[in-house]
Amino acid sequence: MERWAVIGGGMLGMTLALRLVQAGRRVTLIESAAGPGGLAAAWRIGGVTWDKHYHVTLLSDSRLRSLLGELGLDDEIVWTQTRTGFYSGGQHHSMSSSLDFLLFPPLGLVDKFRLGLTIFAASRTRDWQRLENILVEDWLVSWSGRRTFEKMWKPLLISKLGDGYRRTSAAFIWATIQRLYAARRSGMKREMFGYVPGGYARILDCFTARLRSLGVDMQTGVKVLGLQGSGGRVRITTSTGGEEFDRAVSTVPGLGTPSNVTYQGIVCASLLLREPLTPYYVTNITDPGLPFTGVIDMSALVDRAHFGGNALVYLPKYVAPDDPLFGEPDTGIEASFLDGLAAMYPKFRREDVLAFRVSRVRHVFPVPVPGYSCLVQPFATATPGLFCVNSSHIVNGTLNVNETVTLAERALPGLLSVPTAAPLEATV
Numbered sequence: 383m384e385r386w387a388v389i390g391g392g393m394l395g396m397t398l399a400l401r402l403v404q405a406g407r408r409v410t411l412i413e414s415a416a417g418p419g420g421l422a423a424a425w426r427i428g429g430v431t432w433d434k435h436y437h438v439t440l441l442s443d444s445r446l447r448s449l450l451g452e453l454g455l456d457d458e459i460v461w462t463q464t465r466t467g468f469y470s471g472g473q474h475h476s477m478s479s480s481l482d483f484l485l486f487p488p489l490g491l492v493d494k495f496r497l498g499l500t501i502f503a504a505s506r507t508r509d510w511q512r513l514e515n516i517l518v519e520d521w522l523v524s525w526s527g528r529r530t531f532e533k534m535w536k537p538l539l540i541s542k543l544g545d546g547y548r549r550t551s552a553a554f555i556w557a558t559i560q561r562l563y564a565a566r567r568s569g570m571k572r573e574m575f576g577y578v579p580g581g582y583a584r585i586l587d588c589f590t591a592r593l594r595s596l597g598v599d600m601q602t603g604v605k606v607l608g609l610q611g612s613g614g615r616v617r618i619t620t621s622t623g624g625e626e627f628d629r630a631v632s633t634v635p636g637l638g639t640p641s642n643v644t645y646q647g648i649v650c651a652s653l654l655l656r657e658p659l660t661p662y663y664v665t666n667i668t669d670p671g672l673p674f675t676g677v678i679d680m681s682a683l684v685d686r687a688h689f690g691g692n693a694l695v696y697l698p699k700y701v702a703p704d705d706p707l708f709g710e711p712d713t714g715i716e717a718s719f720l721d722g723l724a725a726m727y728p729k730f731r732r733e734d735v736l737a738f739r740v741s742r743v744r745h746v747f748p749v750p751v752p753g754y755s756c757l758v759q760p761f762a763t764a765t766p767g768l769f770c771v772n773s774s775h776i777v778n779g780t781l782n783v784n785e786t787v788t789l790a791e792r793a794l795p796g797l798l799s800v801p802t803a804a805p806l807e808a809t810v
């Protein structure tokens with residue numbers, strides 16, 4: 383039987399491992415961290431186990447939901463209609479309904495009309511390749527006007543892309559709006575956000591159990607150090623030794639990515655608080671000067687019983703992989719982030735912070751520069767038998783688990799169709 387190694391035990395590697403084993407391959411999954419999940423992994427904060435990075439599932443996440451269905455979890459998803467806020471001009475504003483939009487003070491009526499038209503235009507556009515050749519700033523200014531760009535779009539772009547927004551194509555904003563409008567397009571009236579009780583910890587437990595029951599050899603805490611072609615097969619050197627496989631597929635972000643594609647990273651703080659900060663799941667920040675780029679109050683979505691009756695808040699700061707913030711100790715980040723919260727929420731009290739943890743990831747998603755889809759490398763590498771499939775291959779979508787699962791399933795036929803170099807019977 384053909385032996386495959388899947389490198390990286392995030393949702394991409396796990397989905398590939400599942401589909402490969404279902405296609406009759408023998409699979410070893412190699413993950414450097416102590417447990418699977420990657421960006422979707424869970425951790426402990428103040429006695430609570432929940433996602434290290436905030437995660438929601440959308441009603442329209444059909445490929446992910448179908449995978450959760452296979453794991454027996456889709457029916458368990460709790461769906462909630464959440465609210466969105468904006469922090470603009472030192473004030474909190476709701477942006478959760480058409481009425482909120484009409485009453486939104488930071489913009490005048492004409493600006494609102496043009497902003498609405500921009501979102502409508504993006505939601506109706508099918509030809510994303512055309513948008514890939516236009517800078518996001520040029521496209522947004524042409525639809526929304528310079529004033530709205532400076533007031534709304536620019537701070538939102540900076541919050542996700544930093545200065546990288548200047549070399550980002552309009553396909554980025556198109557993909558973001560498409561995701562948010564997917565449910566409405568498919569006939570569902572409103573988008574709902576959902577979570578599996580227990581969060582990704584539960585999803586990953588069930589996923590791991592399924593992979594093991596199908597015979598996948600899951601090796602965690604094992605780091606891949608080198609990959610080498612060896613007569614049509616692939617030799618993998620790891621922190622615990624080395625082994626040869628008929629085929630190997632790496633899902634490690636950034637690996638095999640062309641040098642002109644740069645990744646955006648994240649420093650993301652999780653806070654366990656006695657009380658929720660806000661009724662909004664997401665608060666977008668358009669004011670400059672705060673140390674984080676958004677506030678995500680998970681307790682607006684998830685039953686607080688999961689947090690021991692407390693509230694779980696995330697404060698992300700998206701940064702370039704070489705940003706000095708990666709070298710900042712947790713204590714420094716905690717001090718500046720709590721100052722930021724105190725400035726934004728007068729009722730916030732430092733005594734209510736029960737726990738504070740910081741996650742740092744240098745490679746989260748590639749910055750979609752103009753012409754991005756032409757830069758993306760094929761799945762097959764120059765080394766026979768070795769493939770690279772990772773987040774750089776998501777060309778017309780944002781990074782989310784639905785896209786990740788879709789990518790694994792899209793890549794699979796190509797991976798399986800490459801013939802092996804030698805008769806397998808002779809090599810096994």
Ligand SMILES: Cc1cc2nc3c(=O)[nH]c(=O)nc-3n(C[C@H](O)[C@H](O)[C@H](O)COP(=O)(O)OP(=O)(O)OC[C@H]3O[C@@H](n4cnc5c(N)ncnc54)[C@H](O)[C@@H]3O)c2cc1C
Nearest residue numbers: 390392393394413414420421422435437438605606782783
């Ligand atoms: C802050 C944040 C919020 C998000 N919110 C959402 C959301 O609300 N909804 C949603 O659907 N998605 C969300 N996502 C996106 C989601 O987490 C990703 O789509 C998904 O987890 C990507 O999985 P992956 O396997 O491609 O990458 P990763 O999760 O990065 O997996 C790569 C794996 O490779 C391993 N690895 C790296 N180097 C080696 C090596 N040398 N040897 C062995 N293993 C190695 C890593 O440890 C890691 O486990 C969010 C992501 C972030 C960061």
